[in-house]
Amino acid sequence: MTSSLTVLVPQIRSTLAHSDRIVLPQSILEKLLSEADRESLPSPLTFRLFNPATNAFTHCGVREFSAPESTVLVSPQIASTLGISEKQLQASSSQDGGSTTPVIEVSKCDLPKGTFVSLCPLDTNYLTIDDNWKALLESALQASYTTLTEGQTFAIVNPATQDTITLLVNNLQPAKAVCIVETDLTVDITAMSEDHARKSVANRDAKRNEQNGLVATISKDVPLGGTFSHLNQEYLFELKAWDRSLPLIVKLDVLDAGESSERDIDARAADVYVSVDGHPSTDYFLWSTQSEEKNVISIAPSNSFLAKSEGISLAVRSCVVPLSFLLTVSQGAAMTEEESNPALPPDSRQCHNCKQSFPPRTFQLHSAFCERNNLVCPHPSCGRIFRRQDGIPESHWHCNLDSFSCDSVSTKEKHIVAHHTSTTCICNETFPSQQHLAIHRATVCPLKIHICRFCHLRLAQESSPDLQSDLLVGYTGHESRCGTRTTECPRCNRIVRLRDLDSHMQLHELQRVSAPVPRICTNENCVRVIDDDPAAANSNSLGLCSSCFGPLYSPMHDPTGARLKARIERRYFIQLTAGCKRHLCTNTACVTGRANSNLPKFAAGEVPALVKELTQGGKLEFCVDDGMTRRRRLVNWIGDDNEFSKPWICKAVGEVGVGAESDGITHSEVSARSWLAENGVRITEVR
Numbered sequence: 001m002t003s004s005l006t007v008l009v010p011q012i013r014s015t016l017a018h019s020d021r022i023v024l025p026q027s028i029l030e031k032l033l034s035e036a037d038r039e040s041l042p043s044p045l046t047f048r049l050f051n052p053a054t055n056a057f058t059h060c061g062v063r064e065f066s067a068p069e070s071t072v073l074v075s076p077q078i079a080s081t082l083g084i085s086e087k088q089l090q091a092s093s094s095q096d097g098g099s100t101t102p103v104i105e106v107s108k109c110d111l112p113k114g115t116f117v118s119l120c121p122l123d124t125n126y127l128t129i130d131d132n133w134k135a136l137l138e139s140a141l142q143a144s145y146t147t148l149t150e151g152q153t154f155a156i157v158n159p160a161t162q163d164t165i166t167l168l169v170n171n172l173q174p175a176k177a178v179c180i181v182e183t184d185l186t187v188d189i190t191a192m193s194e195d196h197a198r199k200s201v202a203n204r205d206a207k208r209n210e211q212n213g214l215v216a217t218i219s220k221d222v223p224l225g226g227t228f229s230h231l232n233q234e235y236l237f238e239l240k241a242w243d244r245s246l247p248l249i250v251k252l253d254v255l256d257a258g259e260s261s262e263r264d265i266d267a268r269a270a271d272v273y274v275s276v277d278g279h280p281s282t283d284y285f286l287w288s289t290q291s292e293e294k295n296v297i298s299i300a301p302s303n304s305f306l307a308k309s310e311g312i313s314l315a316v317r318s319c320v321v322p323l324s325f326l327l328t329v330s331q332g333a334a335m336t337e338e339e340s341n342p343a344l345p346p347d348s349r350q351c352h353n354c355k356q357s358f359p360p361r362t363f364q365l366h367s368a369f370c371e372r373n374n375l376v377c378p379h380p381s382c383g384r385i386f387r388r389q390d391g392i393p394e395s396h397w398h399c400n401l402d403s404f405s406c407d408s409v410s411t412k413e414k415h416i417v418a419h420h421t422s423t424t425c426i427c428n429e430t431f432p433s434q435q436h437l438a439i440h441r442a443t444v445c446p447l448k449i450h451i452c453r454f455c456h457l458r459l460a461q462e463s464s465p466d467l468q469s470d471l472l473v474g475y476t477g478h479e480s481r482c483g484t485r486t487t488e489c490p491r492c493n494r495i496v497r498l499r500d501l502d503s504h505m506q507l508h509e510l511q512r513v514s515a516p517v518p519r520i521c522t523n524e525n526c527v528r529v530i531d532d533d534p535a536a537a538n539s540n541s542l543g544l545c546s547s548c549f550g551p552l553y554s555p556m557h558d559p560t561g562a563r564l565k566a567r568i569e570r571r572y573f574i575q576l577t578a579g580c581k582r583h584l585c586t587n588t589a590c591v592t593g594r595a596n597s598n599l600p601k602f603a604a605g606e607v608p609a610l611v612k613e614l615t616q617g618g619k620l621e622f623c624v625d626d627g628m629t630r631r632r633r634l635v636n637w638i639g640d641d642n643e644f645s646k647p648w649i650c651k652a653v654g655e656v657g658v659g660a661e662s663d664g665i666t667h668s669e670v671s672a673r674s675w676l677a678e679n680g681v682r683i684t685e686v687r
Contacts, residue, residue, distance in 0.1 A: 002107040003028060005072040007084060018155045018164070019144040021063040022047070023073035024106070029065040032108065042110065044146050044181050049074075050105040054083030059111060059177045061146025072106060081152055111147055114178030118171040118188045122153065123164075137187055139455050139482075141180055149177045215279075218314065218329055225255070225326040228270075228318040236279055237314040239329055246331040248306070250274060250297040252289060252316065255324040266407040267295060270318040270325050271414075274299070275442055276309035277450065282317060282418070283434055284441045290418050291435060319414040354385055379405070446477065454482045454498045475499070491678065512678075513685050518651040521545040525587050525624045527635045527650040548622055565615065571622065572611045576602055580623035584630065589614055589621040630658045634668060638676075648680040 005025075032041060050057040058081045060074075067073045074082075079102075088102045119137075140156035148154075150172045155164050170190065172178050218224050218237040226235045242248060252272045256265070273280035274287040274297060286305055289295045299306055306312070316325055348357045353370045375388040377396065381403040386392055397412045398405045404415055418434045427447050431437040441448060450461045462477030470480045483499025489508075496504045519530045522543035533545050540549045541561075552567045572589065579585075579592030587593035589610075591601060602610060614621060624632075635649045644652075649672070656671035 002105055003031075004103050004105055005070055007079065007082075007088075007102045007104055008067070008071050008073050017075060018077060018140075018157060019063075019075050020058075020060040020078060020147055020154070021144065022049075022060050022075075022078065022106075023063050023067040024065050025067045025069045025071065026065050027069060028106070044179065046109055046111045046147055046179055048107050048109045049078065049082060050107070051082040051084065051102070052105065053102070056081065056083040057149075058082060058152055059109070059147040059149045061181075072104065077154060111177055111179040112175050113183035114148060114172060114174075114180050114185050115183070116171070116173040116186045116188070117148060117169060117178075117180075118190060120168040120170050120190050122166040122168055136457055139457055139459075146181055147177060147179055148172060215313075218327065221328070221330050223326050223328040225324060226316070227324045228321045231319070231321055233318075233321075234281075235316045235325075235327075237316075237327065238311055239314065240311040242329075243331055244301055244307070247301055248297075248299040248312075249330045249332065250287075250299070250314065251328045251330070252295040253326040253328070254295070255326055265320045265323065266411055268406050268411045269320040269323055269408055270295075270316060272297065272327060273315045273317070273438075275313050276305050276311075277442075279313050280315045280442075281438075283423070283438050285315075285438045286442050288435075288438070290415075319410045320408070355383060377405075381405070450476060450478075452476075452479055452482055454479060454485065470499075513681055515679075515681060517645070517681075518647040519543070520647050520650045521548055523548045523620045523622050523624070525621060525632060526628055527632045527646075527653060528628070529647070529651050529654050532651075532654060542620065544620070547628075548620075548624070568620075569611050569615050572614050573607065575623055576607045576610055577604075582623065582626055582629075584626040585623055586629065587621060587623050590623050593623065627658065634658055634672065638669065638672060643682055644676050644680050645683055645686075648676060652676045652680060 032045075045062050047060055047062065048057060049060055058078060060078060082102075082104060084102045084104075136158065137156065145154065148169050150169055153166055153168050155166045157164055215236045215238050216224060218239050220239075220242055224237065239248075250272055252270060254265070254267050254270050268289075271289045272295070273282065273285035273290075275285050278284070280286075280288075287297045287299060289297060301307075314327065314329075316327060318325070348359050349363045350357045351363070351367055351370055353367070354374060354376055358366050373388055375386050375392065377384040377386070377392060379398045382398060382405050384396065384405065386396075393407065395409055396405070396407050397409070399412075399415060399420075401420055404419070406412055406415065420433060422430060422432055423434055423437050424430045425437055425440060425445060425447075427445055429440070429445075431440060444464065445461075446463045447460045449458050451458050459478060461479075462481075465471060465475055465477050465480035467480065475483065479499075483497060485498050486495050487498055487501060488494070489496055489501070489504060491505070491508050494504075520526075521528045521530060523545070526545060526548050528545040528547065530543070530545055540552075542549065542552075544552075551571060552564060554563060554567065556563060558564055575587070575590040577591065579595070580587070580590050581592055584596070585593040586597055588597070588599065594601060631653050634653050635646065638644070638649050638653075639646055652672040652675040653668070655675050656668055658668045
């Protein structure tokens with residue numbers, strides 16, 4: 001099927017700027033369905049685009065069949081690959097068209113699944129991407145691309161910075177053009193040249209130094225300060241460790257506020273902004289002294305944002321220069337209202353001038369002094385006290401919309417901008433103040449950059465998910481969509497959705513902890529697990545494995561067990577007289593084992609009594625082969641850690657086995673410990 005269609009681009013510049021998926025007319029779909037003749041169409045559909053004017057071609061997928069008749073909508077990227085100029089595109093979008101209107105041939109083709117691709121970045125700043133390259137490519141290709149053609153260039157966008165990175169397809173396998181949907185694609189990134197690689201590394205290091213050089217690490221109870229020399233200056237700090245059981249208290253002190261009678265400055269001239277996922281600013285923070293009555297922020301340990309953060313970032317800004325400050329982060333129990341307001345004697349009296357309470361013995365003295373020397377601001381929500389001889393300064397100001405007051409014109413202007421000036425977010429939502437905007441940008445803004453818990457990329461979190469279950473779990477809009485991708489469970493190899501992987505692994509953990517304790521052979525020298533030995537399940541009443549019970553087996557009817565007892569006595573007698581002749585035997589109830597352990601032999605007259613004692617002793621001590629001796633030695637070695645019980649260690653050693661070589665013990669120990677970590681039940685987990 002080949003059709004000649006007119007190319008249109010401007011209609012889809014915003015939605016398919018970086019994509020190989022085209023939009024075809026409805027008639028193409030009808031033609032494909034008629035040619036299929038009751039057979040389902042292949043998925044995905046792939047097409048070959050050919051420009052007769054330039055002999056250029058490429059391959060693509062299809063997004064939908066909604067284009068105007070006889071036209072095809074392509075991305076600017078595809079148009080450039082086909083050699084279509086901007087002048088031709090403008091002609092194709094005009095009313096009359098013309099002889100320069102580009103026409104391309106669209107033909108359906110079947111492409112093999114890609115297995116390998118070598119990509120060469122054409123931008124020297126590609127190494128500045130701190131995210132996982134594999135995850136970034138996987139996300140971009142999955143969202144926008146269906147095919148790759150050798151020699152083509154395509155672009156991806158770093159969602160964290162909105163930078164566009166252009167890549168060249170150097171090599172493809174198994175063909176020159178492949179489909180990349182639902183296939184395992186190995187990606188190799190190569191630089192164009194050694195000079196190109198050096199420039200990329202230099203750009204990356206320069207960017208990291210620029211970002212990290214301005215951030216100072218602050219520790220608990222260690223004040224850090226600075227001096228502002230210009231209004232656009234800011235100080236950035238980072239707190240990495242603290243006691244998560246206690247509240248965090250952030251205090252900002254303006255050092256020269258007390259000496260500012262000649263300057264337009266007060267204690268509220270500077271503010272500190274705090275966030276958990278990036279450098280805070282005046283329009284991006286979770287906590288700030290802008291919304292506090294004092295320059296102190298208290299963050300409870302139960303705060304959900306603080307609980308899931310690895311560190312917090314702090315920024316200090318000032319509306320007055322020059323100005324010095326001191327920032328302190330401390331911890332301690334929250335002060336109760338009773339502690340912050342100590343109780344006064346019940347007969348205390350309130351001063352009618354400053355409205356403060358005093359004991360009777362000092363009230364008269366204070367009242368006389370206060371009336372003569374102090375002047376109280378008459379504003380009902382203020383209560384500030386000034387010297388009567390100075391009067392209330394003109395810079396003292398009260399906000400008519402809230403209870404805020406200050407002694408600086410600069411602080412007044414800052415307050416109006418932060419709390420009473422309407423502003424618009426980059427997502428086009430309008431807020432009554434910068435304070436509301438900052439909280440919105442730091443929490444629910446669709447364009448807020450976050451790290452996806454599934455693809456681990458820094459990108460926009462998008463709108464809130466539609467499902468209530470996703471909201472309860474705390475998924476962002478992107479995570480709700482990204483989590484629908486599937487992966488293979490590392491334990492059971494089942495295919496599960498990424499969003500369900502945590503609960504799926506919790507189910508494995510529940511099954512692991514509730515698993516029954518393995519039953520091991522009752523022979524003291526054997527560490528076989530009877531549950532893994534179907535032949536021993538119901539073969540004997542002694543609890544022996546099939547290997548240990550084999551020499552004692554007899555087909556004769558023995559309802560009283562007398563014959564079985566006689567065979568046990570005979571086996572003990574042989575062990576105590578002739579021995580088992582095995583080189584690794586350490587059985588103390590065997591002549592060979594005693595000799596290997598440098599223990600004395602039993603006298604001939606002692607053997608009958610020893611046989612009787614062993615038979616009636618309640619435990620079985622039969623000799624085992626050298627392989628079982630090595631397994632028992634490994635079980636005892638791992639058991640010295642006292643982390644897992646002996647049955648679980650026997651189960652692990654039986655699963656991994658023990659080699660005959662001396663170095664096989666070390667390898668088997670590593671394998672057994674790995675099996676125990678994944679499947680065993682620890683002693684501390686037993687209920």
